[in-house]
Amino acid sequence: MERRVVITGMGIWSCLGTNKEEVKGALYEGRCGIGVEDVRREYGYQSSLTGIVKRPVLKGILPRRARVGLPEEGEYAFMAAREAFEQAGIDDDFLKENEVGVIFGNDSTAESVIEAAHIMDEKHDTQMLGSGYIFQSMNSTVNMNLSSIFHLRGVNFTISSACASGSHSIGMGFLLIKQGLQDRVLVGGAQEVNYYSMATFDALGAFSKRMDEPTKASRPFDRDRDGLIPSGGAAALVLEDYESAVKRGATILGEIVGYGFSSNGGGISQPSDDGSLIAMERALKMADMTADDVDYVNAHATSTQQGDMFEAIALDRLFRDTHALISSTKGMTGHECWMAGASEIVYSMLMMQNNFVAPNINFENPDEYSKNLNLATKTVDTNIDVILSNSFGFGGTNSALVVRRFKE
Numbered sequence: 369m370e371r372r373v374v375i376t377g378m379g380i381w382s383c384l385g386t387n388k389e390e391v392k393g394a395l396y397e398g399r400c401g402i403g404v405e406d407v408r409r410e411y412g413y414q415s416s417l418t419g420i421v422k423r424p425v426l427k428g429i430l431p432r433r434a435r436v437g438l439p440e441e442g443e444y445a446f447m448a449a450r451e452a453f454e455q456a457g458i459d460d461d462f463l464k465e466n467e468v469g470v471i472f473g474n475d476s477t478a479e480s481v482i483e484a485a486h487i488m489d490e491k492h493d494t495q496m497l498g499s500g501y502i503f504q505s506m507n508s509t510v511n512m513n514l515s516s517i518f519h520l521r522g523v524n525f526t527i528s529s530a531c532a533s534g535s536h537s538i539g540m541g542f543l544l545i546k547q548g549l550q551d552r553v554l555v556g557g558a559q560e561v562n563y564y565s566m567a568t569f570d571a572l573g574a575f576s577k578r579m580d581e582p583t584k585a586s587r588p589f590d591r592d593r594d595g596l597i598p599s600g601g602a603a604a605l606v607l608e609d610y611e612s613a614v615k616r617g618a619t620i621l622g623e624i625v626g627y628g629f630s631s632n633g634g635g636i637s638q639p640s641d642d643g644s645l646i647a648m649e650r651a652l653k654m655a656d657m658t659a660d661d662v663d664y665v666n667a668h669a670t671s672t673q674q675g676d677m678f679e680a681i682a683l684d685r686l687f688r689d690t691h692a693l694i695s696s697t698k699g700m701t702g703h704e705c706w707m708a709g710a711s712e713i714v715y716s717m718l719m720m721q722n723n724f725v726a727p728n729i730n731f732e733n734p735d736e737y738s739k740n741l742n743l744a745t746k747t748v749d750t751n752i753d754v755i756l757s758n759s760f761g762f763g764g765t766n767s768a769l770v771v772r773r774f775k776e
Contacts, residue, residue: 376618377456377606379448383419395726400583415575419599419702437503441558444602456606469522473533473557478565480504530761535709539627557707559600566598587730588669588696589738596670597702603711626655632764644682647766655770666757669696680737695728709759
């Protein structure tokens with residue numbers, strides 16, 4: 369018999385706040401975490417807009433040896449994981465005595481690679497690099513660091529799947545537990561926000577140029593959107609077999625019931641309404657639900673012309689004439705890239721727990737595609753029992769997750 373998979377802990381470190389309580393308040397108020405970082409223009413960016421994410425101070429929390437191998441996104445991931453484990457009631461003794469896995473989404477680490485290259489250009493001596501850069505620069509850096517710090521001895525791998533990485537990490541953890549291969553898995557996504565990390569994205573002209581109004585720059589589904597805003601941080605969730613959670617007396621926050629995926633098979637940066645729709649339909653089929661059962665859809669919509677258009681078409685095809693409210697939290701956060709699929713599950717869960725739908729801010733004028741959507745443009749106080757969250761990425765990778773309020 370396939371097992372039930374529940375969420376027992378969540379952690380978040382983002383431009384909306386550095387813990388769940390701060391983030392909940394920002395979501396409810398529709399408060400934007402986007403600002404301007406002048407060094408980006410000096411470095412050569414076309415746009416200096418970014419999510420403003422506070423850097424954690426780990427001295428005094430982690431020993432120096434543990435800090436040396438942590439890149440920026442690893443620091444965020446550590447803080448998010450610590451909060452998630454604390455809520456789940458899992459301490460260091462438990463982790464040493466019980467097998468817990470880790471699957472995180474992370475698709476690049478730029479800063480450590482560039483810094484190491486600068487040292488080599490100047491010193492021409494690999495001995496000047498020290499031991500930290502190798503562990504910071506690998507795509508698996510978040511997993512390897514978290515597994516070492518928290519003594520995690522279960523499954524351990526990284527999902528590198530562009531902006532669907534965080535969502536796929538949750539989906540894979542869900543499947544492993546559902547099939548009885550693991551009892552508990554720490555899942556999530558992490559994204560660095562330093563100015564090195566997004567120059568190649570900026571080269572595509574993908575970023576909004578609305579620098580005179582930073583908090584109005586990210587405009588998911590709005591007719592006048594002109595590009596996304598890069599952002600980041602980390603989100604973590606503790607997934608657990610239902611029986612295991614009950615046995616140890618954990619508080620159950622919600623239940624993951626569906627995971628759907630697809631690949632567009634087209635151009636490397638070309639979105640697809642068909643691909644999006646397939647992922648959503650597969651997630652609902654696994655959950656044994658229909659679109660009529662969904663109360664809230666957290667849209668991927670990043671504020672780009674093509675991406676928002678194709679997702680709006682897919683959402684209209686699936687949710688027309690249903691009651692589901694739709695919003696993209698990226699109006700507040702910008703695009704958190706590799707972490708977005710995980711952070712948006714945390715955001716959606718905070719809404720479910722506190723009975724509201726966060727607004728799709730900066731939506732002033734619909735276009736011909738978004739006019740058909742049941743968008744929440746202001747905070748709506750309402751009961752949410754079923755959530756569907758979308759994440760789509762370069763290379764045509766699509767992921768959709770269905771989470772429901774826990775019922776015995």
